[in-house]
Amino acid sequence: MTPLIGVLALQGAFREHIDAFKRLGVGTREIRALRDIAGIDALAIPGGESTTIGKLLTDTGLMPATREKIASGLPVFGTCAGMILLCEEIEDSSQPRLGSLKAKVRRNAFGSQVDSFEENLLIPELGDPPFPAVFIRAPFITGIGDEARVLATVNKDGENYIAAVRQDNILTTAFHPELTADDRFHKYFLKMIGNSAKRTT
Numbered sequence: 001m002t003p004l005i006g007v008l009a010l011q012g013a014f015r016e017h018i019d020a021f022k023r024l025g026v027g028t029r030e031i032r033a034l035r036d037i038a039g040i041d042a043l044a045i046p047g048g049e050s051t052t053i054g055k056l057l058t059d060t061g062l063m064p065a066t067r068e069k070i071a072s073g074l075p076v077f078g079t080c081a082g083m084i085l086l087c088e089e090i091e092d093s094s095q096p097r098l099g100s101l102k103a104k105v106r107r108n109a110f111g112s113q114v115d116s117f118e119e120n121l122l123i124p125e126l127g128d129p130p131f132p133a134v135f136i137r138a139p140f141i142t143g144i145g146d147e148a149r150v151l152a153t154v155n156k157d158g159e160n161y162i163a164a165v166r167q168d169n170i171l172t173t174a175f176h177p178e179l180t181a182d183d184r185f186h187k188y189f190l191k192m193i194g195n196s197a198k199r200t201t
């Protein structure tokens with residue numbers, strides 16, 4: 001049976017995630033209200049504006065329910081704003097968040113002069129060729145807990161910044177795999193879902 005993937009559709013680039021999963025033959029459900037999350041096998045949280053999505057998560061009552069589901073093993077894939085919302089710590093911000101990932105994040109971290117850029121990243125977990133990573137007012141991770149693992153870094157002006165992190169059932173990227181035709185991150189996420197389903201049956 002193919003999994004049913006919830007795609008948080010409160011704000012941001014959720015349609016692109018739906019399209020990516022569709023290309024892979026997987027069913028999705030837009031999540032806008034508390035009743036929508038019953039029965040999903042995984043959740044994608046898109047890019048957009050993390051303060052807006054966080055506020056709407058709170059207003060809809062989805063915040064605690066989603067947090068609990070992630071804590072009990074629901075596979076979740078957060079891109080850009082989605083990554084920010086999943087982090088435990090957001091530098092200089094008390095904005096609402098899920099906080100499931102033991103990591104610290106800096107918003108809009110690459111500054112205004114490189115608001116948006118594309119970079120081919122070598123990601124060992126995905127193999128060859130390098131992944132075309134699209135960064136849009138992107139965050140980067142400034143610290144991770146022992147449980148979390150760095151999947152990708154990006155080099156900017158001679159510095160390496162953490163751009164993708166996994167912690168058990170939580171997958172996050174600072175860039176937007178849903179905005180490219182390269183579906184390897186979505187495939188990788190589907191594999192995570194398959195493995196977690198095997199564990200619970």
Ligand code: GLN
Binds near residue numbers: 138
């Ligand atoms: N800068 C945005 C934020 O802080 C994230 C940008 C994005 O998702 N493309 O929420």
